[in-house]
Amino acid sequence: MSWAYRFSTSAAKQFRRLPRDRQEQLSRAIEEMGEDPLKGDVLPVKSGKFKGALRKRVGPYRIIFSLAGSQRLIEVAAILHRTEKTYK
16 A cells, blocks of 8 residues: 655745756656655754754655654655754
8 A cells, every 4th residue: 555645835936946957857767756755865853943853865855754653644844955954
């Protein structure tokens, strides 16, 4: 059984602002998360605004998300370009 995913308003806006090739790369990664959300380079965020959430690395971008296990739902909170200020 696969997982569904839902974007927050800000994550959807961040996604739309990305170049088309990056949108495709991130779309593939999110679809793969539907099978197993913890597969790949997934780690918990240890500090900052998203503390307690999970992050998946996709090239220079980070998908910040949380899991609602009872609903099998991936809630995407943000899609960020990795810089020194990403998690602050």
